Amino acid sequence: MKSIQLNIQDALYFAEKQYEANGAAAVEAITKLDKGTGAGADFIGWVNLPNEIDATLINKINATAERLREACDYVVCIGIGGSYLGAKAVITALSDSFADYYAPAPKSPKVLYAGQNIGEEYLGELQKLLEGKKFGIIVISKSGTTTEPAIAFRILKDMLEKQAGKDAAKDLIVAITDEKKGALRTMANEEGYETYVIPDNVGGRFSVLTPVGLLPIAVAGHDIAKLVAGAVEMAKATAHPGPDNIAEVYARMRNALYESGKKIELLVNYNPKLHYFAEWWKQLYGESEGKENKGIFPAAVDNTTDLHSMGQWIQEGERTIFETVISVNKPAISVRVPENAANLDGINYLAGKNVDEVNKMAELGTKIAHVEGGVPNMRIELEKLDEFVLGGLIYFFEKACGISGYILGVNPFNQPGVEAYKKNMFALLNKPGYEAESAAIQAKLK
Numbered sequence: 001m002k003s004i005q006l007n008i009q010d011a012l013y014f015a016e017k018q019y020e021a022n023g024a025a026a027v028e029a030i031t032k033l034d035k036g037t038g039a040g041a042d043f044i045g046w047v048n049l050p051n052e053i054d055a056t057l058i059n060k061i062n063a064t065a066e067r068l069r070e071a072c073d074y075v076v077c078i079g080i081g082g083s084y085l086g087a088k089a090v091i092t093a094l095s096d097s098f099a100d101y102y103a104p105a106p107k108s109p110k111v112l113y114a115g116q117n118i119g120e121e122y123l124g125e126l127q128k129l130l131e132g133k134k135f136g137i138i139v140i141s142k143s144g145t146t147t148e149p150a151i152a153f154r155i156l157k158d159m160l161e162k163q164a165g166k167d168a169a170k171d172l173i174v175a176i177t178d179e180k181k182g183a184l185r186t187m188a189n190e191e192g193y194e195t196y197v198i199p200d201n202v203g204g205r206f207s208v209l210t211p212v213g214l215l216p217i218a219v220a221g222h223d224i225a226k227l228v229a230g231a232v233e234m235a236k237a238t239a240h241p242g243p244d245n246i247a248e249v250y251a252r253m254r255n256a257l258y259e260s261g262k263k264i265e266l267l268v269n270y271n272p273k274l275h276y277f278a279e280w281w282k283q284l285y286g287e288s289e290g291k292e293n294k295g296i297f298p299a300a301v302d303n304t305t306d307l308h309s310m311g312q313w314i315q316e317g318e319r320t321i322f323e324t325v326i327s328v329n330k331p332a333i334s335v336r337v338p339e340n341a342a343n344l345d346g347i348n349y350l351a352g353k354n355v356d357e358v359n360k361m362a363e364l365g366t367k368i369a370h371v372e373g374g375v376p377n378m379r380i381e382l383e384k385l386d387e388f389v390l391g392g393l394i395y396f397f398e399k400a401c402g403i404s405g406y407i408l409g410v411n412p413f414n415q416p417g418v419e420a421y422k423k424n425m426f427a428l429l430n431k432p433g434y435e436a437e438s439a440a441i442q443a444k445l446k
């Protein structure tokens, strides 16, 4: 795919032998994903998903989005983990950085998030903002039983019903959940909400190209057909093994570096709009690979901001890290540094340059310094930030994640470790059915 390029030259010589050695495992991984013969094969619906999203679904989602856009000044997306990060990543990447500070324009509601934490102040402040306002809710939970979104939904649904009336509230709520199971499905059927289904064979963190991501992204005013088209293009480009398959190359390189002792991957951006893309990526790789006491630790920095906080560690700390830089070729806006006769700040040598030229030199200078300091560097170059490129980038990381997990030798599509905290929390809150766990945990706390 022309608009997304991967360069591994500054990483390869750190782990060339390991890279050569894992070629066969990568081919095997791609075959497993293609034929559904690997671990967790019940959850690889995302592999062919972009091709299966037809115009009927896109039109239906756009119609729902338009309805919410007409009726609301604010739309709250309730969900956690894979049920919100993808939408937030794309919406943040495509939106004006200061969108939150403009009053909502007619037909472009602000998209807000809830249920991604259990912050009382967060929810209280959200209620304060929504008081007396026209708002709607998109509630997303595949299992339909996750505690964080369930609490937020109960609170905001109650508020909406009181403000708009129960009948009107019903039309302002859309539920995205399992086709048959879970409390959210039961509630949606009982109340008569419009619903969308999360396919059974697509796990939360791979669900951004389902209604989970597409509806909020459409509500925010972005072109979901273009997003899907980008994913389709990347699916084609990464379907078969070979040196041009950038998902395979990335998956092999990161595993080769891991085997050579580089245990932490930093996803680096030089564009603040990509902050939440990194959050989405961290979840995708963290939940997919961190198991059986294995897995690269996925971390992220926003540069150049974090060069002034984490830069020292990256340059001279323990040599267990490598970097994957996402670099955007063309900014959508041009801002130049002006000439100043007095030159008291001493930066006239930059006068006439675009800000991005300075940013690119910061990136290049950082790469040279980090590579010389023992930090391997991979670089993903995006032609620009738009729906098509982001769709391609999402699919690229998903495909690479599947390949990478299989090379590592884990099931990338389960998340057994996430249950441990839930069990303890339910026990501490005396959830019915957890009586034995409650007694055991209270004994531990004595």
Ligand code: PA5
Pocket (backbone or CB within 6 Å): 080, 081, 082, 083, 140, 141, 142, 143, 144, 145, 146, 149, 203, 204, 205, 206, 287, 415
């Ligand atoms: O990737 C995953 O499966 C998880 O991160 C889930 O998305 C997250 O736990 C939310 O689950 P649910 O959509 O069932 O509420």
